Amino acid sequence: MVTTADPDPLLLEMSGIEKSFPGVLALRDVSLSLRRGEVLALMGENGAGKSTLIKTLGGAHQPDAGQIAIDGSPVELSSPTASIEAGIGVIYQEFNLIPALSAWENIFLGRERTGFFVARGAERAKALEMFERLGVNIPIDLPCGDLSIAQQQLVEIAKVLSQDVRILVMDEPSAALTPQEVDKLFTIIRDLKDQGIGIIYISHRLDEVFEIADSITVLRDGQYVGGSPSDAMTRRQLIEMMVGRSIENEFPKQPAEIGNVRLAVTELSRGQLVQDVSFDVHAGEVLGLTGLVGAGRTELVRLIFGADERDGGQVSLDGKPLKLRSPREAIRAGICLLTEDRKSQGLVLGRSVRENFGLPNLSRFSRFGLLRQRQERSFFARYVDSLSIRIPHQEQLAQHLSGGNQQKVVLAKWLQQNAEVLIFDEPTRGVDVGAKHEIYQLMNRLAADGKAIIMISSELPEVLGMSDRILVMHEGRVTGEITDVASATQQQIMELAIS
Ligand SMILES: Nc1ncnc2c1ncn2[C@@H]1O[C@H](COP(=O)(O)OP(=O)(O)OP(=O)(O)O)[C@@H](O)[C@H]1O
Ligand SMILES: [Mg+2]
Structure with a gap:
């Protein structure tokens, strides 16, 4: 024709x-x-x-x-x-x-x-x-x-x-x-x-x-x-x-009881990237960390996580100073970091999603292959359900998952670490509205359990909708703190982010 x-x-x-x-x-x-x-x-x-x-x-x-x-x-x-x-x-x-x-x-x-x-x-x-x-x-x-x-x-x-x-x-x-x-x-x-x-x-x-x-x-x-x-x-x-269903409230933030200081960061520095940063995060608190790309947010949390070497400063958990020289030590001490770069730091694409889920948890699951697989399987199944991860079966290779579903697997992997301090770097990037809602509810539950949460996000509605307190960074420094989040505006954050 x-x-x-x-x-x-x-x-x-x-x-x-x-x-x-x-x-x-x-x-x-x-x-x-x-x-x-x-x-x-x-x-x-x-x-x-x-x-x-x-x-x-x-x-x-x-x-x-x-x-x-x-x-x-x-x-x-x-x-x-x-x-x-x-x-x-x-x-x-x-x-x-x-x-x-x-x-x-x-x-x-x-x-x-x-x-x-x-x-x-x-x-x-x-x-x-x-x-x-x-x-x-x-x-x-x-x-x-x-x-x-x-x-x-x-x-x-x-x-x-x-x-x-x-x-x-x-x-x-x-x-x-x-x-x-x-x-x-x-x-x-x-x-x-x-x-x-x-x-x-x-x-x-x-x-x-x-x-x-x-x-x-x-x-x-x-x-x-x-x-x-x-x-x-x-x-x-x-x-x-x-x-396929209606979502009444896109940001279902539940006020948790704010308790004692859990994570204390004092005068943390690394070259120009992070300069003399101090702040606390309390039990039950979601601390939003925002700023422009390159403001030093990721660099800051990498220092807390022991992924990079610091020039100076101190990190304490529950009043005890930590000497973290590697992410492994940070995880052992109870600090988790969900990185923004899922592809290179979060997932092994050529392995199954179950294996990816199990990777950081080798010590938790039994050493004997089959038993470990079975434990991993049933643990993972819970997250597949609660985060609606779309996979035909758990042995599917990570590379065959859609972008958002890869993201959810990484999230599940870290969530079951039972960490005391959870650092999420852009946790809902690439995730659909339904799953965002699930992630927010999960954050609510973690906060209600007395965990301390740091949420890095560039999406201002999310920062305003889910944080108890907001820190704004610019060129390696904290340039502002917003405690009255309910009456804060995007404009106010933007001004702090460029000042
Ligand atoms: N090469 C592949 N092998 C097997 N399954 C695949 C492959 N590519 C995609 N899929 C599956 O096809 C379906 C659609 O995936 P697709 O990547 O198109 O989703 P999407 O709408 O782009 O999602 P997202 O918002 O997460 O990026 C998913 O179930 C995914 O796992
Ligand atoms: Mg896609």
Whole structure:
């Protein structure tokens, strides 16, 4: 069939897409259409099939059934190269950067194949220009492996933006970014939109979706469950469509009884990164720690956790000074850190989810293989249930889980350590609204048990919604403390974060 009659065909039309993996039906008869200059938000719970759908668009997966048409003509996206040639640019949820190469080398990697020879100097200059356009400052000559997660994400974005795309797909590009960086990203998206580029945007942050999207498409359990222009849908309707139930209160903070000081940090320092930081966390307290990317929040908690060496300062637990020289010692002393970089510090992708869950707990489970497996299994089953981790079975390899479900496995792994002080670095990043709610309730329970909790978060509604007290950091120092959280505003935090 030749479609020449339609004067303004859709930019992209996907219809009847199906895809299954062993034991998982990931997509069932999914259709989606995109017009020029449209921003379509693709929404759904963790494991709903969003990434799988866009991987068929990027030529990374071949659908088992269904058609894809661009400008009304069917296309065969048999490989990533075919997809790029069709004008599709995809920013994947997992980064594909080569750690040993610099930012600019990563951006132009594999580009020679297009037949152009661009001198290295010119490439570097072009990369600099890209980052300038993005309004960010990236050390572009450093190996990407040395960049922070946020910086790596920005490199991924620059990499795709430097291609000539007509359809741009972004799978959770904002998960690692702060509100300021997201603003810059949105300026670029609006610019691309004006050029007639169609954009598919995936995010678990609902505020963003209502700000940037023209239309919303929702998947649940691999199926299309609904869609509409974004101004015709309320936040509540969207949540209900995604999780299949209504959530009354997105931040179910329960006031716990605040007890004695448990963790005391005095004059902790490490070079420029952390300068003379002192604070306490009490039993039953959730201390929110916020600030811009690079403010030193992660560096600070790594010092507390014994992951880096400090220049000076003291950490005490329940009045006893600790001498922690490694994370292992910190865990033994009762301090846990859920890192922000789940991929490299949290999970062994080639192992099963059960094994990943058991890894830090070798001493807890019996030494005899089979018995240990059985114990691990039943412990893990509880978390699979309470955090609704979506897996066909516990032996599934971690690499086959959706991004949000990987995150939940890491969370489960640390939660059952029975720690006294829990440090969560961006605990709900990439997690769907339903599961966020579960994580918040879990934090409530831990606080009610008298644990001390530090929650690093860049999502201000979350910081305001779940903290008993808030510390704001800027350039390695604590620049503000908010004790009356109930009457605090995002504006107030932002001012402290840049002062
Ligand atoms: N290569 C694979 N092998 C086996 N199962 C897979 C594979 N890729 C995805 N899946 C499964 O397909 C389903 C859909 O996963 P997908 O990654 O598309 O979810 P998602 O909507 O992107 O979720 P998230 O919000 O957590 O990123 C999940 O159950 C996932 O475990
Ligand atoms: Mg995904």
